[in-house]
Amino acid sequence: MKSETLGVPTPEQIKRAPKVLLHDHLDGGLRPRTIVELAAEGGYTQLPETDPEKLGTWFREAADSGSLERYLETFAHTCAVMQTREALVRVAAECAQDLAADGVVYAEVRYAPEQHLEGGLTLEEVVEAVNEGFREGERRAKEQGHRIRVGALLTAMRHAARALEIAELANRYRGEGVVGFDIAGAEAGHPPTRHLDAFEYLKRENNHFTIHAGEAFGLPSIWQALQWCGADRLGHGVRIIDDIEVAEDGSVTLGPLAAYVRDKRIPLEMCPSSNLQTGAASSYDEHPIGLLRKLHFRTTVNTDNRLMSGTSMSREFEHLAEAFGYTLDDMQWFTVNAMKSAFIPFDERLAMINEVIKPGYAELKSEWLFR
Template structure:
């Protein structure tokens, strides 16, 4: 009988992975931030050395200060205000994901954040799409196959959700696979954007909603029951509707039962959740309980630059914390592929021809 491949950082990187929750402006290479700042005349970076700058982003995200955390995005968005910059960042994003063994990814961004230099929404989307296609070509040339879909985000504190939803539908035949709302949950419930979600449903378009990260069960309930979310961005606070007896037996409330029974995917981002206070450490992150209870859990990065993480490093941390093996990592990966916003036949093909054979070779 063939021996199972040992679980290490390198072997996890070799395994096929699927990423559903990754922000384009949260995943730049530090050296690229410096070069784009120099080319665009952006003078507000805290460091002029790539290593020091990368460390600053991670320390800011770890600081516990929301002001410092958001300052990092001010810098990345500040250098992404031209078409050339957007193409470059998007292409490098795909290269980096492919190098980490990601075979399918949905990368999201808010087009309204890149208009400060005068770009319109359509040119922004077209530049990012051109970058993603270029990144796929570069990955293929390096012997790695990856497919990337785009999610367009509206900022929930602004009043442009319907406009961005219409933009997502306009480009859905060009690689934009869905819509999302991001930004502060507290004070900005998803129901503020009902017109956008009603439009998307009428257009048979896909959407996920950031919910249950910084705010609790009401955010999740509104996202699902009022807005019709197909997936939940983060969704960690669903554990507030689960009670655990002294003997370890779990009792699910009605909302938690609904989320599990309907197989609503949870786009969980462990390291990011620790940085934002949704969990205190990997070993007590709700992902452990939710996976044990067989919610449709997926493993994601959120912001690779700010969190200093990859899909592989997130999975490796879960292996260390919860003792997961290859079958568990395959389960997370298949969960994510089942939950992707591309055609059913395309999802099945990736599962059956890429993911399952890849893990079979590792399981032995």
């Protein structure tokens, strides 16, 4: 079946299509009503709005600053209401439910355990609460007719000094709901090389990790993440475009780093809406994902922070379909890329591709052709 036989899918088809999400922050995806209710229960009085609809609007507008640092400031409110076991279980369960309702069949959701200790929880208690929530959300989703599997990525904050401790935590809970490790936070002034001990530990333990790189900072951030730290994937990686030259005649020349990333099939966790908000891209039409897809980089589509960006996986694909005319074939290509790049065993990835993703797209394509 050739792509030209398919047109741009409808929003309903996009929502029904099986999707895979690799880059989503737990504290960036809360329901506004949940934030309001948890704030009331916990006595948190610093919310800028207490009406859920107005609060959701505030988060989106506050994140639309064009600055990664300003964008990150919005998380103070979500983290503030995620300081008890009950709150973490609820937020994680709702996360899994919301993703499943949007057609996500596999997700890796990341969070920083060190940011949820103010209520007296230990790091281990945080991890166990979030894992419990994800399992509960999977169960509820199944009851509602949706299939999803959620794995956790434990994140260390790049401006702090607990990366090795969090890496050890990720290794301790490997196989118990945790699938890998990440570092996040402002890139400028906080290079990943500050946490080499954590990455060396993970490599010795044969564990997986991704690094936020090439979002607000350029090629040096990507180079360090790959060549010094040994990242399996790049969180964002959008600035790899700086190493690609497009001539007036349309010919393309890859610099050495871009060629390495493509040749090694290093997954790029692209988050289009978030990139527009932080100034990493100027518009959907001009987002580097269009060129990177044409050049067959291992690009994937992600949400980053669904609350702050007012987005979902379906909305991300709607924006890209409008900008680049993507079809169901393109959606399947991005989705298979993501599943290939997941941090679960190969046979489980292959089963998801062959038993869930490909049949799901085949059904949608058949409906399109014979409608």
